[in-house]
Each structure stands twice: as structure tokens, then as C-alpha cells.
Amino acid sequence: MNITTLVFILLSLLAVGSAIMMITSKSPVHSVLWLIVVFFAISGHYILMNAQFLAIVNIIVYAGAIMVLFLFVVMLMNLNKETEPVKNYRLQLIGVVSGGCLLLIILSAIMKIDTQQLVEMKVGDAGLIQSLGKNLFTNYVLPFEISSVLFLSAMIGAVVIGKKD
Amino acid sequence: MDIKSYIALALTLFTIGIIGVLVRRNAIIIFMCVELMLNAVNLLLVAFSKMHALSTAAKASVNYASDAQIFVFFIMVVAAAEVSVGLAIIVMMYRNVHTVDVNFLNRLKN
Structure with missing residues (x-):
């Protein structure tokens, strides 16, 4: 396993794990911070594909401007664990099951395509x-x-x- | 790197965003899940652009592979405009209803 594959797997695990933590954490401030981690992982993917401009713009615009705006609004409203809306566990289960079914179906359909197209990593001047x-x-x-x-x-x-x- | 692994990653992030929209009741977190879905699409566009940069048609023209990255740039522009208006709407809703629970936004129902 070469270093590019290793970095790809690490960044993917970071992005997916932080995204799951974002939708499961109780406090809205923690959700915002986990989403910032996801954006940094996606910026790492851009750097890995040598899309340098988009990596910098992603950090400046998303992690810098948009998430700070979210953080301001969350702190302005004084939201915390106590003001979190009440949950309906049956609806949550239905949401997770239907989303998982969507993921499984599209993933299995895409994995059936026999293409050998590669993505250009670390070189190229398109970005x-x-x-x-x-x-x-x-x-x-x-x-x-x-x-x-x-x-x-x-x-x-x-x-x-x-x-x- | 195979293009399929990028498709799988972007699809996983997009589905996590969909599950978040379906499961959470907090309007701000639903909005953040929409942002996550936009970013998954951006990642897939960049991966396809870099896949295209390897093709023979891309060698002939300079702009061929960077078109998709221009699209990503415009998606970011539109997302920034959307966030400013959407957060203003959420602040207005909090001022009127004193909650961000989307279950209380049912006035159009009856």
C-alpha cells in the first residue's frame, strides 16, 4: 500500500467519522465543530488531488466564513442540550433505515460498473x-x-x- | 486512485447528510446537513475533473479539466449567499416562535 492510498483512507475515515459525529452529537456547538473537521478533511482530499485553489477557498469560505456564521447564530440563540427538541425514536429509526437503504442500493449499482478509470493524484495543473x-x-x-x-x-x-x- | 472509491466516499457523505435531514429536528443542524451534501457533491466534481485530466481530449485543450472546478467555485458562491439568507430566516423564526424545532412550523397545515 503506497502513501497516497494511506492518506486517502485516513482522510476518508476522518470525514465520514466526523460527519457521523456531527449528526449524532446533542449540542449544536459540537455539531458545528465536527462539521468544521469534515470540511478540513475534504480540503485535504482537494490537496491530495492537487486542486490547490479549491482547497484554500474551501477552508476560507466554508470553515472560515460560513461555519463562523453558524457558530454566531448558535451562540446568539443560546442553544444547548436542554433546548434540544424532543425526539421521536420511531421516526429516527425510519430515517436511518431509509437512508441506509439508499446508500446500499446506489453503492451496489455503482460497484457493478466495470470501469478502470483512474483519478490523477498529486500532479496536474487543472486545479x-x-x-x-x-x-x-x-x-x-x-x-x-x-x-x-x-x-x-x-x-x-x-x-x-x-x-x- | 480508482474513481469508484471517490464515488463511494462522496455517496457516503451525501447519505449521512440525508439521514441528518430526516432524523434531526433542530433547524440549524438540518441546514448544516444541507451544507454537508453540497460538499459531497463538490468533492465528486473535483474527482471527476481530475479523472478527466487523464483523458486524451484533455491534453488538447487547457481548459478542459478545469471547467468542473469552476463549477465547484460557483457552488461555493451560491452556498455562501444561501447561508446568509437561510440563517436570517432561522433567526427570524427563533424570534417569533422562540424555538428552532421544525415540528412547531406547522402553521400552513391547517
Whole structure:
């Protein structure tokens, strides 16, 4: 087993285990922190595939901005274990069983495909800032500008929804 | 690395997100599970882009393999906008109902 496979398996176990801890932990603050661990593991996967720009953006935007926003909201509302909603164990069991069935069915369908396609690891310039930037500002410059309008409308929407009236 | 192992990993993360949406009653945690599903899709897009970089068509054109990573970038942009509006809605709901339990959001039912 070479080192790339070992790192892949370690990062995958970290991501899946932290995701399971996220949906099972009682306190919302612990859930937010476990989700940050998942995002760091996914960033590790990006670095392993030499998608450096996306790895950095994933850490800055998701772990840095979005999860801090979640943490602010959780702390603003003073949520903890006592305010956690009451559980219905029968519905929980149904949810877990149906989700597991979905996973098993799609996984078995995908494992039946006899493809030998490999993923390029650790090399390649498709994910470097130079090639991504050239592509973004030539072919995708219109969606890039439209996304700024999207951000403006989202900001106005958040202010309008959140203000006291 | 085989593409199938990346498909299996992304599928597992996506299913954990689905189970979280089905099981949890806390609106913030449901929202976080949606973020987890978006990230699973992002991981799969990057894996497919790097799979495509090995093909012969990718050698001819420079932009061929980086298109999928541009899509991931736009998914992140839309997710950031979505989170700001969604968290504003959740804060507004907490101010009105004084809980984040989604079971109490049944006013449209009757």
C-alpha cells in the first residue's frame, strides 16, 4: 500500500467519522465543530488531488466564513442540550433505515460498473490558480459578474428579513 | 486512485447528510446537513475533473479539466449567499416562535 492510498483512507475515515459525529452529537456547538473537521478533511482530499485553489477557498469560505456564521447564530440563540427538541425514536429509526437503504442500493449499482478509470493524484495543473483564473476570466466571466449581483441581492435579503419591524 | 472509491466516499457523505435531514429536528443542524451534501457533491466534481485530466481530449485543450472546478467555485458562491439568507430566516423564526424545532412550523397545515 503506497502513501497516497494511506492518506486517502485516513482522510476518508476522518470525514465520514466526523460527519457521523456531527449528526449524532446533542449540542449544536459540537455539531458545528465536527462539521468544521469534515470540511478540513475534504480540503485535504482537494490537496491530495492537487486542486490547490479549491482547497484554500474551501477552508476560507466554508470553515472560515460560513461555519463562523453558524457558530454566531448558535451562540446568539443560546442553544444547548436542554433546548434540544424532543425526539421521536420511531421516526429516527425510519430515517436511518431509509437512508441506509439508499446508500446500499446506489453503492451496489455503482460497484457493478466495470470501469478502470483512474483519478490523477498529486500532479496536474487543472486545479492551479493560473489555469483556473484564465478559464474563469475568459469563458466564465458573465456568470462571475452575475454572482456578484446574487451576493448583493442576498445581502439585501438578509438585512430585510433580519431587521426588527 | 480508482474513481469508484471517490464515488463511494462522496455517496457516503451525501447519505449521512440525508439521514441528518430526516432524523434531526433542530433547524440549524438540518441546514448544516444541507451544507454537508453540497460538499459531497463538490468533492465528486473535483474527482471527476481530475479523472478527466487523464483523458486524451484533455491534453488538447487547457481548459478542459478545469471547467468542473469552476463549477465547484460557483457552488461555493451560491452556498455562501444561501447561508446568509437561510440563517436570517432561522433567526427570524427563533424570534417569533422562540424555538428552532421544525415540528412547531406547522402553521400552513391547517
